[in-house]
Amino acid sequence: MSLNITFHGAAGMVTGSKHLLDLPNGQRLLLDCGMFQGEGPASDAKNRRFGFDPKSIDALVLSHAHIDHSGLIPRLVAEGFRGPIYATEATYDLCKIMLVDSAFIQENDYRFDAKRAKKQNRAMTEIGPLYSTADVETAMELFRLVPYETATEVLPGVSLTFIDAGHILGSASVHLTVSSSEGVRRITFSGDVGRYVDRLLPDPKPFPQADVIICESTYGDRDHNEVAGSVQELLTHVQRVCVEQQGRLIIPAFSVGRTQEILYVLNHAFNEGKLPRVPVFVDSPLSINATAIYRKHSDLLQTDIREELKSDSDLFGFPGVEFVREASRSKELNTRKGASITIAASGMMDAGRVRHHLLHGLPDANNAVLIVGFCAPGTLGAKLMEKPSEVHMFGEVVPVRAAILRMDSYSAHADRNELLRWIGCQDPGLVKRVFLVHGVDHSLNGLRDLYSEHGFRKIDIPKQGERFEI
Ligand SMILES: [Zn+2]
Numbered sequence: 001m002s003l004n005i006t007f008h009g010a011a012g013m014v015t016g017s018k019h020l021l022d023l024p025n026g027q028r029l030l031l032d033c034g035m036f037q038g039e040g041p042a043s044d045a046k047n048r049r050f051g052f053d054p055k056s057i058d059a060l061v062l063s064h065a066h067i068d069h070s071g072l073i074p075r076l077v078a079e080g081f082r083g084p085i086y087a088t089e090a091t092y093d094l095c096k097i098m099l100v101d102s103a104f105i106q107e108n109d110y111r112f113d114a115k116r117a118k119k120q121n122r123a124m125t126e127i128g129p130l131y132s133t134a135d136v137e138t139a140m141e142l143f144r145l146v147p148y149e150t151a152t153e154v155l156p157g158v159s160l161t162f163i164d165a166g167h168i169l170g171s172a173s174v175h176l177t178v179s180s181s182e183g184v185r186r187i188t189f190s191g192d193v194g195r196y197v198d199r200l201l202p203d204p205k206p207f208p209q210a211d212v213i214i215c216e217s218t219y220g221d222r223d224h225n226e227v228a229g230s231v232q233e234l235l236t237h238v239q240r241v242c243v244e245q246q247g248r249l250i251i252p253a254f255s256v257g258r259t260q261e262i263l264y265v266l267n268h269a270f271n272e273g274k275l276p277r278v279p280v281f282v283d284s285p286l287s288i289n290a291t292a293i294y295r296k297h298s299d300l301l302q303t304d305i306r307e308e309l310k311s312d313s314d315l316f317g318f319p320g321v322e323f324v325r326e327a328s329r330s331k332e333l334n335t336r337k338g339a340s341i342t343i344a345a346s347g348m349m350d351a352g353r354v355r356h357h358l359l360h361g362l363p364d365a366n367n368a369v370l371i372v373g374f375c376a377p378g379t380l381g382a383k384l385m386e387k388p389s390e391v392h393m394f395g396e397v398v399p400v401r402a403a404i405l406r407m408d409s410y411s412a413h414a415d416r417n418e419l420l421r422w423i424g425c426q427d428p429g430l431v432k433r434v435f436l437v438h439g440v441d442h443s444l445n446g447l448r449d450l451y452s453e454h455g456f457r458k459i460d461i462p463k464q465g466e467r468f469e470i
Helices: 041-047 073-078 089-119 133-140 230-244 258-271 285-296 303-311 327-334 354-361 380-385 416-423 441-453
Strands: 004-009 018-022 028-031 059-061 085-087 143-145 152-155 158-164 172-180 183-189 212-216 248-252 280-283 321-323 340-344 368-371 390-393 396-399 403-406 433-437 467-469
Touching: 004 433, 059 152, 073 089, 073 133, 085 089, 089 133, 089 143, 089 285, 212 416, 230 248, 230 258, 230 340, 230 368, 248 354, 258 280, 258 285, 258 340, 280 327, 327 354, 340 354, 354 390, 354 396, 368 380, 380 390, 380 403, 416 441, 433 441
Parallel strands: 028 059, 059 085, 085 143, 183 212, 212 433, 248 340, 248 368, 280 321, 280 340, 368 403
Antiparallel strands: 004 018, 004 467, 018 028, 152 158, 158 172, 172 183, 390 396
């Protein structure tokens, strides 16, 4: 069977997820259309050059709404793609707000940088936005909603089933059955795999037997710390930074997923009288809307969370939380004195309002930055994890006196053992090929060793643009 796959993103790296299937009948199916992030002008250049003609794509299947998986859909559309986009309903709802937000952030960041460059009397090196909000609107009209566990024909001879991946609301692994006169090929793309721990979302679900598996590897060589104790750890940080030092605890977080989880934990702590009286600011208009979407799709949450909703109708809000919508209020917070917790996007700190909080907050030794998610190499988040004495932001040198804290336990990605558990539903003898994507070198190599120890043969780590016959 002439069936090929080409890896156009998340190949040897974690962003830009984009895998192109060339089908036996000549049609082309794209899995995800994510944005490259974290490499400044290099990412920008990659985001402007797909490596294939968007007009030649017949359909797109989207695993979940995170920008490194969905963020270039409006660009694809701006360059002529007009096929259907298959996604779960929750993914559609989240994309509707996240892609508009992405267009806004690009426009705002560009304007801010341009203003600053002018003030500093230097040449403008930044490049304009990748797409407009009008492109987002056109893209949203192309979505076709597919429920979990429901086989749907997406192209002639191609059947799609979404399996709950437990990573963020609406997230799915993608199981495809490709039929031709020469036979049938079953392909599973993991999307991003979530955790098998008691949190907002149910565990990742098992998937039907596949011949070819494309699997994410974000934490392929590492196990997360135990979740038990993580609430106490978070509260200890709050106690030290906000109560003892009267400083600001800045928590950079994805507006979707991580922010709701942190709020859920704080809500519990507040209800149980464990959270000291500290003002909490959620400085992300997007997370306000995302929280509403979590409420709308509460049927997708864990059973016990649904039970809890009966007695506490607002799992993400409690007295003392302020959701900040207006930019002017966000600016006031930058220079606000006294103790507070600020949750702001983006999680990797390369865009959005959190950069302004860091610009003002990093020089003060009483403050702390708590990193709760994965930060791609090259991003400001990854740089801060190295605990440097200074960082460069907005063309300035900013001293880092604030403490840099880290907690893995809130990660939305499966760790090494959980990735093994995810693939454990498969008979390794029947899997002909495994491709490892969405990881840096050491995590990709670690997962390859682990999977091969467990009987999986022919495991490849594709390079950017590499094509394979499957
Ligand atoms: Zn994701």
